Amino acid sequence: MIAPSEHTVVVSFIGDCGEEIFLPVSRGIQRVFGFRVEQMPLLPDVDFALDPNRDQYHSTLILDKLAAAAPDGTTKVLAITAVDLFIPILTHVYGEAQLGGKTCIVSTFRLKEGLSPLSVQETYQVRVVKEAIHELGHTFKLRHCPDPVCIMHYCRSVKDVDRKSDQMCRYCKVLFEDEIKRLTIYRVGQ
């Protein structure tokens, strides 16, 4: 049996988005998933994903590059970037993840919305941590949860992000544990 601590999540910053966020994000990941967290630069920039007409970055393309750049033995990769992300059909996304895949990305671009200069740092950090955990949750096959306080709830606005907790609801916990069991079986069988 492989313990959760044997799983490693690589957190990779892309561009200048304040690496002081690493500590709260890694603590959040350890608390919710129980995984070891390492910081590692994987992509120097994301210019390849820029759509000049929209002045936004296509997140799916970034995920593909991240997956190729991830070191062997990494369980999951979480990228954090300050650029505004999109997928072609939507105006914007806060982040994107490969459902049941290896990589996910969070954009901090819209997470400072509605914050006064005084409250910026703390609330902003909490939002980034929540969105990071949320996107990582997708890589463990978790989908959006209807419970508005569950971390896997889809947030329509930053207000929703503030309202939800930084924990999984009991349903998502069960589904996450199922996936960990499946991964463990898969690893042992390899």
Add this chain to the structure above:
Amino acid sequence: MGNVKILIVDDEKIMRESLAGWLLRDGHDVETAKSGEEALEKLNVTRYNILLLDIKMEGISGLDVLKHVNERDPDVAVVMITAYGSISTAIDAMKNGAADYLLKPFDPNELGVLIEKILGNQAQALENLYLREQYKERTRFESMIGQSRAMQQVFDLIMDVAPMNSTVLITGETGTGKGLAAKAIHTNSPQRQGPFVVVNCGAIPEHLMESELFGYQKGAFTDAKETKKGRLELAHGGTLFLDEIGEISMRMQIDLLRVLEDRVFYRLGGTQPLEVDFRVIAATNKDVQKAIKTGSFREDLYYRLNVVSFKMPSLRERKEDLPLLAEHFLNRFSQETNKPIDRISRGAMDEIMLYDWPGNVRELENAIERAVVVCKGPKIMPEDLPIFCAEESVRSDTNSLVEIEKGHITQVLTANDWNISRSAKILEIDRSTLYNKIKRYKIQKPS
């Protein structure tokens, strides 16, 4: 309502894939089609809740697909996707039955709100259907009838299983009487003095399922004016019958598994644990093993339910029971309608025997009810039977049962311009069963 199935139709790969990825993460089952032609093929074999349909496509356009959907399955909600320059076409589409339209690229919130609204409307419609079905169930066939070897084996199994307290899983096609078998087990069990509580997992909308099963405390949510007992609580001391268990959502599977393991639960908004003791019987017409493989049904719940299991035979596997069943229904409906019809003519019985009855006992019951209504004399004549029955019986001399069923379904579909809802109603099977049969028999809609 189980998982929501969405079909995205767009000729731009990048649009299809990005929208599919987003909706998958949102918890929906998503399929894509790159053209109107592919969409029609998929619509022939799968039933979707929502169609996200690009208006402008080469070949069959979005508007053509909309027209097709409206004709054959108006319950499917169609949302048109359009670029800025085509809003007037989208508005025209709404006049022609589209539920709404989205201007691409669209705000993710807009899409989320729209899907929620559509699912809310569909859940309401499902709830109404459930209430109507509940009413019909009260008058549905009241006892199990059959002298065939297959049914005798079922009776023996029921008598063997009934005195035990084991959980039972009953499988079998729709209309074979799984609910009656469950009731028979209860009636012959040590819990027979207790209640027999039915939960139709396929008919209760997901948002109501939790409160239906667990009940709620006064004040648990806005509409909870009084404390209400859930069906788990109501089943205490008796039997809980989980019908169509294959339709239950993943969240409810998790809750149900916990209750089955611990026999303890809380009402919504409640703080006191409630201990319950009941026997569980579950039934399904789905291939649960397949659902486990695709991840839509929990393996642990399956093993919890499948302690003892048996399959109800289809009517074509026990044709020798047809005269007995037909006479039984004739007696019942002639009494109910106060018509002095006391027998079924030899010709009519021959046709009943030759027909394949894909909708099983339920289809036979409806056919006899109809025959009693239209019958003018003292006995049921071949012409009193639904026309499909007579026509199929002639062809069946040379065809296999499978060919007869395929031919009959094709005929009903053609007669109803491929309106799936109407055809399924006539065939007395649910729409998903009809879609499966169309797929299995590769029945093609004439172009």
